Ligand SMILES: Nc1nc2c(ncn2[C@@H]2O[C@H](COP(=O)(O)OP(=O)(O)OP(=O)(O)O)[C@@H](O)[C@H]2O)c(=O)[nH]1
């Protein structure tokens with residue numbers, strides 16, 4: 731198996747659609763999923779780089795594994811369901827702390843999935859016309875607005891003690907997607923891939939992590955006793 735150059739991790743509450751987003755991107759389809767157990771990873775070749783993308787379990791019982799999966803990550807995708815406010819709140823309360831093991835210059839993307847289930851602005855206009863023609867829409871108003879995700883992004887910067895001018899703008903890092911229709915899914919992953927390429931190049935330039943070989947260690951010669959200047 732090829733060695734990954736860099737790691738991206740999907741985090742978020744159960745049922746928000748992390749696995750479905752990855753399936754949509756990697757396998758180009760939306761299919762039935764089962765709730766993830768532990769975690770799983772995919773390897774994506776992007777240009778000449780190998781990027782590992784880790785899918786994690788949102789279920790509380792696997793929570794303890796989260797920080798292990800985040801270790802050394804170059805980017806983390808914090809995922810919520812746009813129709814479920816609690817899933818956004820959980821990102822701050824339950825998942826943000828897991829990212830402490832990520833790389834110090836880790837990028838954060840905030841992703842609101844399942845937009846296909848909610849009404850958007852343009853459709854609001856259409857639906858008022860439809861209402862008069864007695865057509866019933868099954869769509870519900872979005873519970874979480876993009877501005878809420880932008881606010882969370884800014885909180886993350888504070889938590890990480892990062893300056894807004896040193897990181898990508900919130901508007902660039904907050905996405906709304908639908909794993910079901912494919913809306914914005916390629917854009918999400920490929921924006922992140924482009925952003926982690928400089929990290930790979932930097933790591934290559936720095937070389938492998940410096941380690942100390944303790945077998946090379948030689949006992950210093952004992953100073954002769956009784957010697958003084
Ligand atoms: N309508 C709609 N349903 C979706 C979308 N994405 C996922 N789902 C459905 O939401 C449910 C949960 O999706 P998963 O991808 O398994 O969610 P998960 O975040 O991986 O959940 P855990 O593995 O338990 O953490 C499934 O029934 C999916 O079919 C989407 O974009 N739109």
Ligand SMILES: [Mg+2]
Pocket residue numbers: 748749750763764765766785786787788
């Ligand atoms: Mg899953």
